[in-house]
Amino acid sequence: MEDSSNDFEQEKREDEPHLTESWFLSVLNNSPDVIYRFNIQKGRYEYMSPSIRTLNFEPEELLAMTNEEVLARVHPDDRKQLISTLSEIDDTGKGAIEYRFLGKDDVYYWWCNHLVVVKDNDGKPIYRDGFVRDITDKKLKEASLQRQAELIEQSFDAIMEVKLDGTIESWNRGAAELYGYNQVETIGKSINKLLNPIFPVLWEKIQEELVSGGIWEGELKHQTKDGRVLTVSGRIQLIEKDQSKIYLETNRDITQRKIAEKVLEDERDLLQDVMNGAKISHLVYLDRDFNFVRVNEAYAKTCGYTVNEMIGKNHFDLYPHKENELIFKHVVEKGESVEYHDKPFIFPDQPERGITYWDWTLTPVKSDDKVVGLIFSLFETTERKRSEEHIKNILDNEKLLTEKLQITNEDLIDTQKELGLVIKKLEISNKELEQFAYVASHDLQEPLRMVSSFAQLLEKRYKTKLDEDADDYIYYIVEGAKRMKDLIEDLLTFSRLNTQIREFENINMSNVLNNVLSNLHTSIEEMNARITNDPLPVIKGDPTQIMQLLQNLITNALKFHGREPPKIHVSAADLGGHWKFGVSDNGIGIDPSHQKQIFHLFKRLHSNSEYPGTGIGLSICKRIVERHNGKIWIESEPGIGSTFYFTIAKEF
Numbered sequence: 001m002e003d004s005s006n007d008f009e010q011e012k013r014e015d016e017p018h019l020t021e022s023w024f025l026s027v028l029n030n031s032p033d034v035i036y037r038f039n040i041q042k043g044r045y046e047y048m049s050p051s052i053r054t055l056n057f058e059p060e061e062l063l064a065m066t067n068e069e070v071l072a073r074v075h076p077d078d079r080k081q082l083i084s085t086l087s088e089i090d091d092t093g094k095g096a097i098e099y100r101f102l103g104k105d106d107v108y109y110w111w112c113n114h115l116v117v118v119k120d121n122d123g124k125p126i127y128r129d130g131f132v133r134d135i136t137d138k139k140l141k142e143a144s145l146q147r148q149a150e151l152i153e154q155s156f157d158a159i160m161e162v163k164l165d166g167t168i169e170s171w172n173r174g175a176a177e178l179y180g181y182n183q184v185e186t187i188g189k190s191i192n193k194l195l196n197p198i199f200p201v202l203w204e205k206i207q208e209e210l211v212s213g214g215i216w217e218g219e220l221k222h223q224t225k226d227g228r229v230l231t232v233s234g235r236i237q238l239i240e241k242d243q244s245k246i247y248l249e250t251n252r253d254i255t256q257r258k259i260a261e262k263v264l265e266d267e268r269d270l271l272q273d274v275m276n277g278a279k280i281s282h283l284v285y286l287d288r289d290f291n292f293v294r295v296n297e298a299y300a301k302t303c304g305y306t307v308n309e310m311i312g313k314n315h316f317d318l319y320p321h322k323e324n325e326l327i328f329k330h331v332v333e334k335g336e337s338v339e340y341h342d343k344p345f346i347f348p349d350q351p352e353r354g355i356t357y358w359d360w361t362l363t364p365v366k367s368d369d370k371v372v373g374l375i376f377s378l379f380e381t382t383e384r385k386r387s388e389e390h391i392k393n394i395l396d397n398e399k400l401l402t403e404k405l406q407i408t409n410e411d412l413i414d415t416q417k418e419l420g421l422v423i424k425k426l427e428i429s430n431k432e433l434e435q436f437a438y439v440a441s442h443d444l445q446e447p448l449r450m451v452s453s454f455a456q457l458l459e460k461r462y463k464t465k466l467d468e469d470a471d472d473y474i475y476y477i478v479e480g481a482k483r484m485k486d487l488i489e490d491l492l493t494f495s496r497l498n499t500q501i502r503e504f505e506n507i508n509m510s511n512v513l514n515n516v517l518s519n520l521h522t523s524i525e526e527m528n529a530r531i532t533n534d535p536l537p538v539i540k541g542d543p544t545q546i547m548q549l550l551q552n553l554i555t556n557a558l559k560f561h562g563r564e565p566p567k568i569h570v571s572a573a574d575l576g577g578h579w580k581f582g583v584s585d586n587g588i589g590i591d592p593s594h595q596k597q598i599f600h601l602f603k604r605l606h607s608n609s610e611y612p613g614t615g616i617g618l619s620i621c622k623r624i625v626e627r628h629n630g631k632i633w634i635e636s637e638p639g640i641g642s643t644f645y646f647t648i649a650k651e652f
């Protein structure tokens, strides 16, 4: 040993003159490493560099310790290994070992001890020179990294490190379990090819954020080895590793949570849809403090709000109602539902609606036997209630009306009876009147005939024999008697229509017309009248009366002629149940305002001097037609002519 050190000194002295003893001492004193010499034979330290002070020891303190005392400061877990390594090094001459050494401050320091053994000429180890470096920091770092790696490995989250080019650098167990690929299948592979990620935003955007030092967090989709698509909650960070940048990605599978959320959301939507679907029913879910939790559209609409406006509001803040609030409280306390029918309610904010009526139920919703909310279901019955009242009113009115009607009906029956009596009386009086007219006209004939014949006698014998006045008087008596005779005859004919009734028989109207024309032969010729006719049918009726009817009409047509010679046409038409006849002329015509009256008895439009007559002819016609179940009417234009129509029933 002596030799070797001398050699060394000589060597240095020659080649490197600065390697002096003082320089060595300076190195020993200033080295951050602890340098020591241990005498193996003596089992004691012979040199301890001052840097041992980093462990709060003075070099002398250690130099004073026995080998055992020093070994005792080595961590028990490392001691055995240290002893065996030291003995190995004693053999080999060189070696290094890491172990924990207890400082004076009772803290273990990690040491990395490089040892060189100095041997004597026999090869027996004399000194162990130790060069100790404090590696506590490095060790702690390593341990923390180890712990971190373990944690990453243990994590249920999929944690991976990805290079900037997208190749996977690390892949934890969580990732293997989540995606189905093991480390061998993933390390060095492209993450994009493997997981087929779908980000909610462009990757370039995310990159920008990461480069500027941010952390990106969001939901993305990944594909597993067996083709399933997962929704993961991802977190990407750009970190420094081994002097280069790398993405650290942490992904947590939220597929199930997403599905559950979707199911919940769907159920919520479904519930709202179902609630809204009840268009007429009002459905509400309230919490136990009567705040609206859910409200269907029908209810919100009735209250004049939107669904969202109502949610969160308190029922009794909106509609203060002492009685109802008590009912609600009772349901919460008792946990039993209640039901009401046609319960009146006045909307304080909609007084114009008046009293509204509601069928409603309030049902408690329980969780662990505690009421957590209330289902409030309402159905408006206002309309029904009002209709019922309306119907009741109608029924009441109807009852009153029926009573009144009964009375009126009884009155009517009485009136009818009275009317019947009056008609009877009238019929009797009519009959009497007709009888009277007949008797009167009949009985008047005899005295009239006397007056008339003596007046004619007077005329014959004394005309021109008395004075002029007497002649005039005689003339008036004769004329008056004539007119009275006509009147009485016509009246008799009229009366006879009802009193002398003959059986109806077949009548050939052509024959009737011929008879009439021959009766009126003189007048027709005098007036140069032309009379034409349609083919005329055979009808059923009273032959005398039918001839009278036709003769009266043709007589009038001749009498009321215009400037031209009369042109008369008799028409006939088959109406099915009746025959319709018409007698038209080109005479003076009748003003429409008089057309109805001319069928009344004694009604005339002209003086006797203009057109002589009695005013009975058309009344006779009307009565005859009516006796044959027919009608008579006139169509006429003054100055142009008239047509008298009449119908005769075919069957009686």
Ligand code: ADP
Binding pocket: 556, 557, 558, 560, 585, 587, 588, 589, 590, 598, 603, 604, 605, 606, 611, 612, 613, 614, 615, 616, 617, 618, 619, 642
């Ligand atoms: P009379 O012919 O005796 O006056 P009628 O009862 O036959 O009585 O007729 C009543 C009135 O009806 C007549 O006075 C006349 O004014 C009017 N009249 C009847 N027939 C015709 C006719 N064909 N044309 C114009 N006026 C007529």
